[in-house]
Amino acid sequence: MLRLAVVGVGHLGKEHARILSTFPGVSLVGVVDSNRAQAERIAERCSTRAYVDPRELMPQLDAAVIAAPTTYHHVLARELLHAGIPLLIEKPLAATCDEAGELVELARSRGVILQVGHIERFNPAFEEVQSLPLQPRYLQAERCGGFTGRSTDTGVVLDLMIHDLDLVLALTGSEVERVEALGVSVLGGHEDIAQARVVFRNGCIADLTASRVHPEPRRRMQVWGVEGYAGIDFARKTLSLMQPSESLRRGMIDSRRLDPALASSLKAELFGRFIQQQQRDCNQPSRADQLTRELEEFVHCVRTGATPRVDGEAGYRAIEVATRILDSLRSHCWEAGAIGPRLLPPSRGPLFHPATREAA
């Protein structure tokens, strides 16, 4: 029996605990939450014991999942890694590069598994794109949603954009040359909207948009390569693929010299005959959901010593680029004297007069 615990059983941690409590060969020996009532509620639901301090159950543990707020990842993980306990830490690995680097080094020196919860790596639509012979030259990602009231200890770059940073790093496999970013704080404090351009050493460019004050949820990515295009809808788990036909690829068409018949054929049959398209639904009802597969991989790695697909180094690389994006957006100059995301430039006036007035 592999003895596991979940530390931080709020919105996401309670799902980790629920799933682990059903795994064969795994014993959920406890759940930990600094909010005792929450720990007890989830412990009862998962038929296990509640704790407020992970040190109380450390001697009984073979591995643990950390799903406390990001600010606490480092302090909690350091203690558990020092004790030689393998960890799955929710994304982002830590709040800063220094903290993340220390955790990676600690896991390496103790020889224990460190996995990071970049769950979109387990999205079947993304897995399918990774298996295609598509070399990315340009990527565009959008990750937007409404305000959830959670993860307010970080801004939207470490909360949402970090998912896409990990994905584009996994797809390009190249070093980052430079970043340029812009951020806006709408609700005060950290940035709520961010826009970043990441230029890779191999020439690939990624444009990333993230917002947590967006009227409708969106989780999409476009991957453009020499071989064609893949559009990923992470929420629907669907792919939209396009590739140029052989006649286009061999340069047999020149739009400057078209006879009338070819011009009209191009107009009518551009998509289909000249640019081939395919829609793929990557949902596989027989397969477990992403969180279950992420946890299955963690348990497998702890048992066998295999390296997880999102290891500590991958978690560190995503934070390193996120930090460069934060440095860039914090130093971005809107106009003389107004620098960074916390200062919206003065407005010239309302765009329209709202039908209802905001409550005071």
Ligand SMILES: NC(=O)c1ccc[n+]([C@@H]2O[C@H](COP(=O)([O-])OP(=O)(O)OC[C@H]3O[C@@H](n4cnc5c(N)ncnc54)[C@H](O)[C@@H]3O)[C@@H](O)[C@H]2O)c1
């Ligand atoms: N992979 C994903 O898609 C995904 C989605 C949501 C959240 N997350 C990550 O999961 C983590 C938790 O997010 P959430 O939305 O579940 O937050 P949450 O606020 O709903 O839950 C956090 C829980 O941790 C508890 N807690 C706070 N400090 C603690 C401490 N020192 N020790 C133990 N427990 C503590 C809180 O009482 C709370 O119950 C964050 O790092 C977040 O970025 C990842």
